[in-house]
Each structure stands twice: as C-alpha cells, then as structure tokens.
Amino acid sequence: MTDRAGIYARIIELIEPLNPKKVALAENTSFAGDLEIDSLTVMDLVASMEDEWDIVMPLNMLPDLETIGQVADAVTRLVTK
Amino acid sequence: MSDLFSKFDPLISERAGVLAKGVRDPFAIVMQQVKSPTVAVIDGRDTILLGTYNYMGMTFDADVIAAGETALRDFGAGTTGSRVLNGTYQGHKECEEALKDFYGMEHAIVFSTGYLANLGMVSTLAGKGDYIILDADSHASIYDGCYLGNADIVRFKHNSAEDLEKRLRRLPPEAGKLVILEGVYSMLGDIAPLKELVGIAKAHGAMVLVDEAHGMGFFGEHGRGVYEAAGVADDVDFVVGTFSKSVGTVGGFCVSNHPKFEILRLVCRPYTFTASLPPAVVACAATSIRKLMHAGEKRQRLWEMSRKLHGGLLARGFRLATETCESAIVSVLMPDQETTVRMWQAMLELGVYVNMSRPPATPAGVFLLRCSLCAEHSAAQLEIVLERFGQAAAMVGLFETAVEVAAE
Ligand SMILES: Cc1ncc(COP(=O)(O)O)c(C=O)c1O
Numbered sequence: 001m002t003d004r005a006g007i008y009a010r011i012i013e014l015i016e017p018l019n020p021k022k023v024a025l026a027e028n029t030s031f032a033g034d035l036e037i038d039s040l041t042v043m044d045l046v047a048s049m050e051d052e053w054d055i056v057m058p059l060n061m062l063p064d065l066e067t068i069g070q071v072a073d074a075v076t077r078l079v080t081k
Numbered sequence: 082m083s084d085l086f087s088k089f090d091p092l093i094s095e096r097a098g099v100l101a102k103g104v105r106d107p108f109a110i111v112m113q114q115v116k117s118p119t120v121a122v123i124d125g126r127d128t129i130l131l132g133t134y135n136y137m138g139m140t141f142d143a144d145v146i147a148a149g150e151t152a153l154r155d156f157g158a159g160t161t162g163s164r165v166l167n168g169t170y171q172g173h174k175e176c177e178e179a180l181k182d183f184y185g186m187e188h189a190i191v192f193s194t195g196y197l198a199n200l201g202m203v204s205t206l207a208g209k210g211d212y213i214i215l216d217a218d219s220h221a222s223i224y225d226g227c228y229l230g231n232a233d234i235v236r237f238k239h240n241s242a243e244d245l246e247k248r249l250r251r252l253p254p255e256a257g258k259l260v261i262l263e264g265v266y267s268m269l270g271d272i273a274p275l276k277e278l279v280g281i282a283k284a285h286g287a288m289v290l291v292d293e294a295h296g297m298g299f300f301g302e303h304g305r306g307v308y309e310a311a312g313v314a315d316d317v318d319f320v321v322g323t324f325s326k327s328v329g330t331v332g333g334f335c336v337s338n339h340p341k342f343e344i345l346r347l348v349c350r351p352y353t354f355t356a357s358l359p360p361a362v363v364a365c366a367a368t369s370i371r372k373l374m375h376a377g378e379k380r381q382r383l384w385e386m387s388r389k390l391h392g393g394l395l396a397r398g399f400r401l402a403t404e405t406c407e408s409a410i411v412s413v414l415m416p417d418q419e420t421t422v423r424m425w426q427a428m429l430e431l432g433v434y435v436n437m438s439r440p441p442a443t444p445a446g447v448f449l450l451r452c453s454l455c456a457e458h459s460a461a462q463l464e465i466v467l468e469r470f471g472q473a474a475a476m477v478g479l480f481e482t483a484v485e486v487a488a489e
Contacts, residue, residue: 038441039441040440043236046236047236047238050248050251051247054251055251056233056248056251056252058212058233058235059234059235059236060227060228060232060233060234061233
C-alpha cells in the first residue's frame with residue numbers, strides 16, 4: 001500500500017518489534033524521547049523501510065524526522081516522487 | 082538554567098555503576114613506561130601489550146628513531162603552521178614520496194591523523210547532490226566525514242554484496258557516487274570481500290575509497306592492504322590510511338592516481354585548517370614506510386602469531402568473532418558488560434593488556450575483548466597470553482556465564 005494511511009500502518013508494524021516497553025504508538029510519538037530507540041536501531045529501521053518501499057532514505061534526512069508521523073510523511077513523499 | 086552536561090547523565094551513571102563494583106576504569110589506563118612494542122609498565126607492573134595496533138613493531142625501530150631524532154634536532158619540535166602556509170617542510174614531501182613509492186601511485190597527501198584523512202576525503206569528495214554509500218560498520222571517522230559534508234548518505238549491510246547492489250540500484254544513474262569500504266574492520270577483525278564489493282561499485286559507476294588502516298604492511302604482495310591481496314588495485318580510486326598502526330607513529334594519508342588529486346590541498350578543510358605534523362613525526366613515518374616495503378619476514382611472523390593466538394583461544398573454548406584468523410585482530414566474544422570488564426581487569430592484573438570494546442563502538446551490540454598482534458611478540462609471550470586467558474576466564478566464571486547465555 002502506498003497511500004499515507006497504508007504507509008503509516010506498515011511503519012507501525014515495523015516499529016512494533018523495536019518497542020519492547022509497549023509505548024503507545026501514535027503520529028506524534030518520538031523515536032528518541034518516547035521510544036528511546038538508539039541511533040543504530042533507527043538506521044536499521046531505515047534500511048527496512050527502504051526495502052519495504054524500494055526507496056532511498058539518506059541518513060542525513062534523519063535529524064528532521066523525530067516522530068512517526070514525520071517519517072510517514074517523508075516515506076509518502078519518496079514513494080510518490 | 083539547564084546544565085549542558087545533563088545529556089551525559091545516563092553514561093555517567095552507567096560508568097559509575099560499573100566502577101562501583103570495584104573494577105578499574107578500562108578507559109583510563111596509563112602506560113607509565115614503555116619498554117618495547119610489546120611490553121609497558123602499567124600500575125607498576127610489566128604488562129604484555131596485546132591491544133596496540135602496533136602490528137609491525139616499528140615504534141622502537143632503530144632507523145625510525147634515528148630519523149626522528151635527526152629531524153627533531155635539524156627542523157625543530159613543530160611546524161607551527163598549516164600544510165598550505167608555513168607547515169610544509171622537506172620532511173612532509175619526503176613522506177609523501179615514500180607513500181607514492183609504497184603504493185605505486187601518482188599522488189599522496191599527508192594529514193595530521195587518520196581521523197582527519199577520512200574526515201577530509203569523505204566530506205570533500207562527495208558534495209551536494211552526490212551520494213556516499215558506506216558499510217554500516219564503518220569507522221567513526223568515516224561517519225563523521227559524512228556529517229561534515231553535504232552528500233546524501235546511504236548505508237549498506239556490513240560486507241553484504243547483495244545489499245550494496247540493491248542500494249546502488251535505487252540511486253539516480255547520473256548522480257556522483259562514492260562507495261566507502263574498509264579492508265579490515267577493526268572491531269571483529271573480519272576482512273571485506275573487496276573483489277565482489279568493488280566490482281559492484283564499479284558496475285554502478287561509483288568511485289571507490291578503501292580505508293586500509295588495519296591492513297597496511299602485511300596484506301598483499303607489497304603490503305599495501307586487503308585491496309591489493311584481493312587483486313582490485315586498478316579499480317580502487319582512493320586509499321586512505323594511518324601512520325598510527327603499522328607505521329608506528331601518528332598521521333594519516335590518502336593516495337590516488339586521480340589526475341586532479343592535488344587540488345584537494347586547497348579545498349579539503351581538515352587538511353587546510355589544522356597544523357601539519359611535526360618534523361620528527363614525518364621523518365619517522367617516511368623511514369618506517371620505506372622499511373615496510375621490505376618487511377617480508379615481519380609480515381610472516383605477524384601472520385604466524387595471529388593464527389597461533391586465534392587457534393589457541395578457540396582450542397581453550399573461547400568464542401571468537403571470526404571462525405578463522407582473517408587479520409591481525411583477534412576478537413573474543415563476551416556475554417555482557419560486567420563479565421567483560423571483570424575479565425578485562427583480570428587479564429590486566431595477570432599482566433596482559435587487551436582492548437575492551439562495547440556498544441555503540443561495536444556492531445550488533447556485542448561486547449568484546451579485542452587483541453591485536455605485533456610482529457615482535459615472541460612465542461613465549463604468546464604462551465603466557467594464552468595461559469592468562471584461561472586463568473582470567475576461570476576467575477570470572479566466563480564459561481559458566483557463557484553456557485547460561487547460550488541456554489537462554
Ligand atoms: C578504520 C580506521 N580508520 C581510521 C582510523 C583513524 O586513524 P588515526 O588513529 O590515525 O586517527 C582508525 C583508527 O583509529 C581506524 O580503525
């Protein structure tokens with residue numbers, strides 16, 4: 001699925017295994033603050049999203065992507081480009 | 082007002098927790114006296130050095146020391162200047178000549194450290210709109226070079242030709258691309274399948290930079306590195322290296338055959354905006370590099386010692402990061418932070434210094450006791466090391482812990 005809602009739902013699925021503390025996942029959940037995911041894990045997550053949608057998400061994009069919603073927006077942009 | 086140091090609180094308390102258990106700080110070792118490339122005095126005790134990257138034992142080579150002394154006397158203690166102003170001396174040019182001869186390349190540029198060489202090359206070669214494609218386990222200096230520059234950064238799975246291919250395929254064909262690889266990866270001591278990786282990079286029109294920090298001196302016919310041993314010298318555009326390992330002093334460099342290479346001296350900020358190496362250091366480096374061209378016997382000894390340590394540790398039941406001995410780094414896999422620190426300390430108290438490594442420096446969150454060999458290690462020292470490993474493991478109950486972890 002390549003619409004915003006579908007992408008968001010799939011991102012939630014990809015994050016679930018990295019969320020052992022079962023933090024509630026929402027648009028404004030932040031990776032560093034709420035999920036406490038370290039930068040290496042974030043990079044692995046990026047790799048799986050790249051493979052999922054056959055896109056390139058350069059690492060230098062990451063500082064601007066703090067929340068799940070922002071990541072979903074970025075992926076949507078890349079997929080529809 | 083918030084304290085800018087608050088962000089370090091988690092690390093401060095993690096360290097305090099480890100040290101509260103009565104162990105010595107693994108990151109605060111002081112060498113009170115250095116007796117040879119393989120022995121130093123730590124805590125007043127003679128200690129076998131098994132974690133220095135002094136692969137070829139050049140730090141105390143008589144010719145190297147003599148060259149350094151002469152340069153110190155004749156050219157002074159420092160240059161007080163950048164390479165592009167008053168900081169290029171005869172010695173810096175001689176050092177670059179030695180590198181060109183060693184690598185059989187047209188151009189060589191000397192930086193003040195290997196860290197700065199990567200910082201400079203990576204940030205300058207790839208600019209806005211270009212892509213850097215780097216191995217996920219790349220050294221911090223490569224990552225920092227990415228962050229200093231303006232290129233788009235794409236990471237591929239460590240040593241995976243398939244993943245590199247997949248990521249290159251997704252990039253715009255017309256965009257400039259730099260693929261960055263290392264010959265030896267220093268955490269696990271594994272080597273890169275350069276033949277495949279470089280082949281894929283070239284098939285996608287990328288330029289290739291290989292960091293040979295841990296391969297210089299003893300891989301390949303001329304000791305140029307893993308890329309030479311892999312037979313891909315013609316397809317590697319840039320080789321980065323350091324003087325802080327096999328060469329036995331300090332400094333960094335890049336060599337290349339690119340016809341426009343020399344322009345880097347004016348556009349590469351980590352070259353331009355820092356002081357050049359002191360005359361004694363470049364004199365030591367040049368002498369050492371020239372000697373490394375004819376170090377066949379040392380190379381052979383280094384490999385022999387490395388294989389012996391690798392095999393000996395396996396035979397004693399240790400779990401190692403590589404199945405076979407791939408380089409002069411032998412990494413022992415440890416179960417957790419506490420056992421690693423205790424075992425590291427036990428080794429030190431038994432008179433053997435190894436490196437302790439922990440995440441995030443290590444890949445996949447592993448804890449390691451890392452050993453690096455020196456051509457000057459004697460067979461007797463190696464016997465002692467193996468014995469001490471066994472003793473230290475018993476002292477900390479390593480094999481009991483390891484069994485529990487495996488059973489989980
Ligand atoms: C792969 C790699 N590249 C670069 C460096 C940096 O070298 P230097 O110690 O000269 O700054 C190191 C070692 O620290 C390294 O392991």
